[in-house]
Amino acid sequence: MSAMFQPVCRLFPRVSSVVGRRNFFIYTPNALTPQVDREPTWKKAEDAVQAIESGFKVFVHGCAATPNYLLEHLANHGKKAGLKDVQLIHIPTVGPALYNNPEYEGIFRSNSLFIGANCREAIAEGRADTVPIFLSEIPLLFDRKIYKLDVALIHVSPPDQHGFCSLGTSVDCTRAAVQHAKYIIAQVNKQMPRTLGDSLIHMSHIDCMVENDAPLPEIAPMIRTPEINEIARLIADNLVEDGATLQTGIGNLPDAVLHKLYNHKDLGFHSEMISDTVVNLVEKGALTNAKKNIQTGKIVCSFAMGTKKLYSFLDDNCFVAFHECDFTNNISLISQNPRVTAINTCLEIDLTGQVCSDSIGTKMYSGFGGQIDFMRGAALSLDGEGKPIIACTSTTEDGISRIVPMLKDxxxxVTTRAHVHYIVTEYGIAFLFGKNLRQRAYELIKIAHPNERENLEKAAFERFKCMPSP
Structure with a gap:
């Protein structure tokens, strides 16, 4: 073993692993001390995944860091070895997700902590599960041993000269998972950016490494419709102030808002997710993080999804700090930043301000994610200037109104009517905080599609026994 990996003394006890004895490091919140006389075994993927047995609980690294090479070989291993009841626990993964195919029923069962597109069909057909949970609380599942992980499949950058790998584009709940998993298998990829912050893990904590040099999955920017551009303009011109600390949720619409902020000054960024548009804001000089109170001068995020431009920007960049989601999404930390402006989306809103973001009727679509974490963080901003924003087009692509008398059965x-402050569509901005039900109905009807307003007004009268009014 190389001398660079030799600590001075043994600080931590031995514990048993799922495949025998191992010197497993018992983590403390901020310590990643290299272990004594220990380094991972390099294996081929087909050999590495043989550590997974029937009944195991396996954490899978998510988003752009999805270890698809390992998952492909795990799917093959599941069939060949006749595995049963292997539970795969993850936030959204990107890739084919073979384990969700009908032919793997009984072998693998996916358990989504936030639903990605590759899991929706399996969940709808009863072959996979989902857990309603705030992103900020996912690490508690591992910390409190509610989920006892046998194996973690992760995707890391190669070890540096000191033996440290990086969790790359996805720290989120992954750091907590590797702290508690009994056995860690890492897909090592030269194209994984070496991100900084809480993302570093010493190779001596990893049991098995598998080399696979491959591009990360990319999400190309989507076409922005006139409606989305108008919503972005309304938010940028009326709700985002210079010096504001931004959070943007997942989707084309929050990303469009960032495109409208190139002329703003001294913006900060503290969010669970970072995308390509944040890079553009930095290049334009609009995003400096100079006014932030939490990690002044740094972009704070938990995971990244975008294109190669984003991944190149993140590589070894001290301007960006990746942290666990229980840090990035901690309401008490969020609220300390100036003018916190949280921009999230939804699927449907009723006339009282109830916001549905995770399902279409009974069909599960996504999850809670960080929406409430940041809605509350903005609402409770210590400077009193925070703005919690829910934005959506007035209708779906099929022309169905998103503002409805009552949510679908x-x-x-996700966001209750008590949490709601600002609702924005292409027809305007509704401010609901402090308003009673008939006032809320009035404000929401004003920003609904014109073709829907008369029916919404009638429905409001039937529900509240009085006319909506300001």
Whole structure:
């Protein structure tokens, strides 16, 4: 073993692993001390995944860091070895997700902590599961041993000269998972950016390494419709101030808002997700993080999804700090930043302000994610200047109104009517905080599609027994 990996003394006890004895490091919140006399075994993928047995709980690294090479070989291993009841626990993964195919039923069962597109069909057909949970609380599942992980499949950058790998584009709940998993298998990729912050893990904590040099999955920017551009303009011109600390959720619409902010000054960024448009804001000089109170001068995020431009920007960049989601999404930390402006999207809103973001009726679509974490962080901003924003087009692509008298049967409320402050569509901005139900209905009907307003007004009268009014 190389001398560079030799600590001075043994600081931590031995514990048992799922495949025998191992010197597994018992993590403390901020310590990643290299272990004594220990380094990972390099294997081929087909050999590495043989550590996974029937009944195991396996954490899978998510988003752009999805270890698809390992997952492909795990799918083959599942069939050949006749595995049963292997539970795969993850936030959204990107890739084919073979384990969700009907032919793997009984072998693998996916358990999404936030639903990605590759899991929706399996969940709808009862072959996979989903857990309603705030992103900020996912690490508690591992910390409190509610989920006892047997194996973690992760995707890392190669070890540096000191033996440290990086979790790359996805720290989120992955750091907590590797702290508690009994056995860690890492897909090592030269194209994984070496991100900084809480993302570093010493190779001596990893049991098995598998080399696979491959491009990360990319999400190309989507075409922005006139409606989305108008919503972005309304938010940028009326709700985002110079010096604001931004959070943007997942989707084309929050990303469009960032495109409208190139002329703003001294913006900060503290969010769970970073995208290509944040890079553009930095290049334009609009995003400096100079006014932030939490990690002044740094972009704070938990995971990244975008294109190669973003991944290149993140590589070894001290301007960006990746942290666990229980840090990035901690309401008490978010609220300390100036003018916190949280921009998130939804699927449906009723006339009282209830916001459905995770399902279409009874069909599960996504999850809670960080929406409530940042809606509350903005609402409770210590400077009193925070703005929690929910934005959506007035209708779906099929022309169905998103503002409705009542949510669909089975629809889930992610952001309650008490949490709502600003609702924005292409027809304007509704400010609901402090307004009673008939006032809320009035404000929401004003920003609904014109073709829907008369029916919404009638429905509001039937529900509240009085006319909506300001």
């Amino acid at each position: 089975g629809a889930g409320v």
